[in-house]
Amino acid sequence: MKIGWKSVAWSAAALLLLLSIPTKLIVVTLFLLMVPLVVLYTMLKPIPFLVHAACIGLASFALLGSYSLIPLTFGFFFLIPSAIMGHMYKRRLSARTVVTVATIVLLAQFLVQLTIFSIQYDIDLSAELSGMIEEALKQLQTSGTLLPANWASDAAVSIGDAFVKMLPSLLLLSSFLLAVVTHALSRRALGTMGIVVPAMPPMKNWMLPRSLVLYYLIALILSYAISPDNNGFWGTVAANAVPVLQFAFIVQAIAFFYYLADMKKWPRAAPFLIAIVILLFHPFYLVGLIDTAFPLRRYFTKQ
Missing domain, CATH: 1.10.1760 (Arp2/3 complex 21 kDa subunit ARPC3)
Incomplete structure (x- = not known):
């Protein structure tokens, strides 16, 4: 053609x-x-x-x-x-x-x-989202339930703001x-x-800069120091920086297991299946955090 x-x-x-x-x-x-x-x-x-x-x-x-x-x-x-x-x-x-x-x-x-x-x-935008969410939640709220009268409205506002x-x-x-x-x-x-x-680059070679660990610690401290109801600049920064950096560490954790699979000669499907588990279970981002902060791969290379 x-x-x-x-x-x-x-x-x-x-x-x-x-x-x-x-x-x-x-x-x-x-x-x-x-x-x-x-x-x-x-x-x-x-x-x-x-x-x-x-x-x-x-x-x-x-x-x-x-x-x-x-x-x-x-x-x-x-x-x-x-x-x-x-x-x-x-x-x-x-x-x-x-x-x-x-x-x-x-x-x-x-x-x-x-x-x-x-x-x-x-x-x-927050008010519009709250309105749509409230309509959906009201379908769950009936006179026979033990939920508070304003449950749908309060929950909708909280979800919309978040x-x-x-x-x-x-x-x-x-x-x-x-x-x-x-x-x-x-x-x-x-x-x-x-x-x-x-x-x-091959997934096994992906490596985040170590400085992201410091940024993550700062964002984590801010998220605990600032009230969740704070809608100011720093509150917004903390609320967004933490999940974004955690996602980056999730990707790093997947890259680490691809590296490990290559070193240990695991079956080709093994790192892919592990990646699915990592994406489903959020705490695995800690593996990526450790891999970024410390020379974890060097330890397995020496072995």
Whole structure:
């Protein structure tokens, strides 16, 4: 198949993903939507890429009509980070640089869009979330239960405030996962067409900087020193820094067991199964914390 047909095929894939956004497949679609756009930008020059993107948008509008506003909004949102990733692939930058830059760009876009949306529509996000959660909780509250009369309302307010306070860390983790999934799938897709894209270092070689341990201790002290009801700057920093750093140590723990599996010649499926257990049981982040703070791997190497 010639390069022209390949670009048409990937444009069709992007269109199908846009058309699936109004369906129940939206969660899966959002993690796949950037892939055809990244592939198209890497294959094409900027002007042809914009032509393809415009054709995708027009086709989506023609097929969905008034329902195309949300899909087109998502498509335009992911167009910028997709083009940036494709541009970095053309420049042969390292996979770590691509993923880091894509994560930062996605996070910045999420924050800007959220700010614009809140200002434009004058929405109190915490109040809106509390209202939706309260409606859901009221279905559990009946006259025959022993729960307090205002249980649903009080719980909804607490959950809404906690969600808003944790929003930066949730957006950061979402941006990181989007960047990683897009890189992994785009690299494989481009590889089938003979376009070589640098891979991430093997999981067993991943190592966090030791300074993150100090940052984690500071964030942990702040989280205990500051009241959970404190919505100020430092309270927000502590509430978001702790889970983000713990997630980083979870990844480090997975990398450690991949290293251990390689050293001990375990079956290939072993570290993957261990990774699932680590993701399911949160306290395993302590393994990653220890591996980052101390030369744990050197001990197993000597053995």
